[in-house]
Amino acid sequence: MPSLAQMTGSLHIHNFYIGKLKAKQEQLFESDPELAMLLDNVSEVLRERVVTLADEIAELEYEE
Numbered sequence: 001m002p003s004l005a006q007m008t009g010s011l012h013i014h015n016f017y018i019g020k021l022k023a024k025q026e027q028l029f030e031s032d033p034e035l036a037m038l039l040d041n042v043s044e045v046l047r048e049r050v051v052t053l054a055d056e057i058a059e060l061e062y063e064e
Contacts, residue, residue, distance in 0.1 A: 018047060022039075
C-alpha cells in the first residue's frame with residue numbers, strides 16, 4: 001500500500017490535472033464540443049478517483 005505522503009501527492013496531481021482539463025474544456029467548448037465533452041468525461045473519472053483517494057487518506061490519518 002502506498003504511503004500517506006504518496007497518496008497525498010497523488011491527490012494533488014489529480015486535482016492539478018482536473019484543473020488543466022477544465023480550463024482546456026472551456027477553451028474548446030465552442031470550437032470542438034465533442035472534444036470538450038470528452039475532456040469533461042476524463043475529468044469526471046479523475047474526480048471519482050480523487051474522492052476515493054481522499055477517503056483512503058482520511059482512513060489512514062484516522063488510524064495513525
